[in-house]
Amino acid sequence: MQIYLPIAEVSVNLFLLLGLGGIVGLLSGLFGVGGGFLITPLLFFIGVPPGVAVATGANQVVASSVSGVLTQFKRKAVDVPMGLVLQAGGLAGSGIGVWLFNRLTVLGLIDVAVQLAYVILLGTVGSLMLMESLRAIYRARRSAQIRPRRRSHHHGWVHKLPVKMKFRASGLYISVIPPILIGMGVGILAAIMGVGGGFIMVPAMIYLLGMPTKVVIGTSLFQVITVSAFTTLMHAITNQSVDVMLALFLILGGVIGAQIGTILGGRLKAEQLRILLALLVVAVALKLALDLLLPPSELYSIFVERR
Secondary structure, three states: OEEEEOOOOEEEEHHHHHHHHHHHHHHHHHHOOOOHHHHHHHHHHOOOOHHHHHHHHHHHHHHHHHHHHHHHHHOOOOOHHHHHHHHHHHHHHHHHHHHHHHHHHHHOOHHHHHHHHHHHHHHHHHHHHHHHHHHHHHHHHHOOOHHHHHHHHHOHHHHHOOOEEEEOOOOEEEEOHHHHHHHHHHHHHHHHHOOOOHHHHHHHHHHOOOOOHHHHHHHHHHHHHHHHHHHHHHHHHHHOOOOHHHHHHHHHHHHHHHHHHHHHHOOOOHHHHHHHHHHHHHHHHHHHHHHHHOOOOOOOOOOOOOO
């Protein structure tokens, strides 16, 4: 069943959109990521222009994150004060990111810039996450005492910074500066790449801030909601690139998938979740890299700019 997307100006299969939304919602509940890092490239693959994919993908990220975070609140697995600090940085970063996005659009570089950013960022983050997760499993099998010593050394610099705050749910007393900077970086990525930023935030919260895995997923989703909602609103106001029809079907599939992912996530170990997420990130980066390097099936295309 084909439907026409008025802003994207393409026709796509309805059940394909529902399936894409369901897959990304599943990831949201399973890994604590908004899923934008996957939904935006997948929309590229089915012919949606990058500018529309970035702006509209943020809508689906909001819906799937809301569905997932409600379940995490029931489990008391959300550090609300930490989430609010991350949101403060995220909103500032999102404003900067939208400005950069509009500048690249005016210069005609947005399509290549977005795809190249995905290749570099996903490839780097995915590889680092995969190596760290494999090392964590190896250390756990050899000695249960090696991992705690490494974590304390790895994020010890955080405790030396000023403006400290107590985060009871995470069991931390650290400076608010690192969370604000992490949130700001994620906000910039959300605006330029249409991502929730969970694939960056989750490892940053674990390895840089030293947060326990049990509250990382819920707190990440809590931050993603506000930043993604603000990002998509800014895109709708500044460049009118949000396709409501596309967002509707992605959201419908995403809400259902998020509930399934949350149930499955409770049955897997933290190390297993991180390895699965890392493999998925690397796979998406490889696919985008191939699309950039391999010759296109059509050497020429006609683009008509809307006025």
